[in-house]
Amino acid sequence: MKIGVFVCHCGSNIAGTVDVATVAKEARKMPDVAFASDTMYACSEPGQDGIIEAIKEHKLDGVVVASCTPRMHEPTFRRTVERAGLNKYMFEMANIREHVSWIGKDTEANTAKAIDLVSMAAAKLVHNKGLTPKSFSVNKRVMVVGGGVAGIQAALDCADGGLEVVLVEKTPSIGGKMSKLDKTFPTVDCSSCILGPKMVDIAQHPNITLYTNAEIAEIQGYVGNFDITVNKKASYVDWEACTGCGLCTEKCPSKKSRDVFNEEIGTTTAINIPFPQAIPKKATIDAEFCRKLTNGKCGVCEKICPTKAIRFEQQDEPVSESVGAIVVATGYDLFDHTRYGEYGGGRYADVITSMQYERLLSASGPTGGHVKRPSDGKEPKNVVFIQCVGSRDKSVGRPYCSGFCCMYTAKQAILTKDHMPESQSYVFYMDIRAPGKMYDEFTRRAMEEYGTKYIRGRVSMIYPMGDKYIVRGADTLMGTQVEVEADMVVLAVGAEASKGAPQLAEKLRISYDSYGFYMESHPKLKPVETNTAGVYLAGCCQGPKDIPTSVGQGSASAAKVLALFSKDQLESDPQISEVDIKRCIGCGKCIETCPFGAIEEIDFRGMPKANVIETICQGCGICTSTCPQGAIQLQHFTDNQILAEVNVLCQQTLQQSFE
């Protein structure tokens, strides 16, 4: 075999701490290496052309590129060797940037390590085989998980692109957090006026199937062919029959149910429609508070319902859906402010969260848009906003910036003045983070036009004084302690990953970070892709975002789905397991261990043998390390290939120490 080795300088990224010329020189001495050189940027056009030229000139059978991580440029270089007429799997990468030059400053040690990594790659390459991908057909339907603004946008874009869309939302209505907002920054336009029409579009679009009050139970399959079980939770109302007239909600005698939509400021009835613009506008019974479901006495709604839609006996119902791609837009949750004991959240009635305040400001909220103190219903005069509650604070495990709190606080301060011209707002802040278009101008308006007093510093405690509250904190610009008398305190809570996000990630086989936010495939260049082909991300499930960014990501993921579905056939990854039928003894151990059910038993001349179903195999190789015979081998990661790497690495030392 004739191998070519190309050692990349990556500018000074690698060449700064690795002697690339020496690596290339040493590579030339390795067995089977016919050509080796160093190159400034292997991934650039001249770099790739140089590789192609060398393949042709030296009649190379395989190529090793020593550069960055294969997670970055393996596909790039595979295409390069393919353009030179080689099979694209006759290629190996040695990661001498992320794993060498960037983590050590000792040139000598780095160079030695780089040489080792190149020799391992070359040793593995000797055992490589050309692999050919197979084609399989694509189911051109898409599932969007989460019906907030990001999911709505993704669903509409896909549906407008001609795809069949299944939208799954876990609460009884779509709309997400945005539907709870009164106004949006920096335009101060009405949230439901811009979101409402989109929600209606979802309901009316012929290409969209909507499941609300439903959750993902199980996901099987792979890109192009996912089989998903959706669990439709019991609403105890036949939604086919329910017209959303609301008679039942008027007559329901159980009025202590949690009003989730209004952030539990006040209560609602056990049978309720979450909010007037809900899509679908259907009633749902809260089983915990329904008198009929808890003690069997009542049934008023059943008697009064004009369409006889009440079904107390209703059970959760599983529904199967087949799709080719999944967009995850499960959003975020708000930080639990009661974890800050010193702010008195949960103890003092008038210390509320920003979202609760949003509901008080909203004309469709529990107070009809009149800001009233929860404790006594009086209109507050001094409103104090406290920023970074559950953001940029290591002590509560939230060291990240939630991004939108500065902006919504400025908006709420402006709205407070609009609602109550006699009022005065104070904002305790750490930094003002307003990097978006017209954002900084907006916060300045809050200060200059609306007279909001911004105080830079953390609040140390809040305590009641008569029917008011004293907010004590530092003013770090003045270098003094300050105390502000407040009628009401609004905590600008940050964002955290949606509850249950890790559990869903496990079903989707995607990664999440230590906070539970889903991980994109590449932080810069693949912001909406995941490491699982066919699964895309949109909105806050990937990290806190404002509305424009969430909408942008919704559209971006839709574009990815449309691009994926622009082909009728997809190519399968040929790095899958292969059975050596002569070695297989038909013990069935591989069938038992395969997590995907990709191995079946077949009859081969009267003997049981294993057979890999190509389209289902994901290429994990668990079967390969299970097989007692070594009869099933994961292509491109065979025992021989991995052991070749081990041998070249370890026997060298053995030889050295014997000397």
Added chain:
Amino acid sequence: MSADAATELRIVGFLCNWCSYGGADTAGVGRFQQPTDLRVIRVPCSGRIDPLFIMKSLINGADGVLVSGCHPRDCHYSEGNFYARRRLEALKNFLPILGIDERRFSYTWVSASEGQKWQTVVSKFTEEIHELGHAPQINAERLAQAKAAMAAM
């Protein structure tokens, strides 16, 4: 940095492509400095790691072997790391019988986002191997001893 940069030891790392290899990449991108002793072999899943690979490494002269995969319940292949955990735990128990110091082998879970954790894991493991020093050569006599020990079980 390594305990003694002049005498680098041979440490083999088997890393799953999705979590720990990504974590090692993240550590690189974040310029988290690490000892240079460890060389990484990339495998698709920690479940792909045959205990044989680890034995071959140790018998062939590796001073230490580190395996790292996705956190339990966060496997790209659903459950590969559970298979890995069971196999590696069994292997760990066998090492002393074979006359190999079990401290030379360790396994851990590092996700793709945990660059800093990877730095800690590598630095700590390398330090431990440096404390143990070069692995004694496994010659015919030692292999015979191991065989006898296994036969006696």
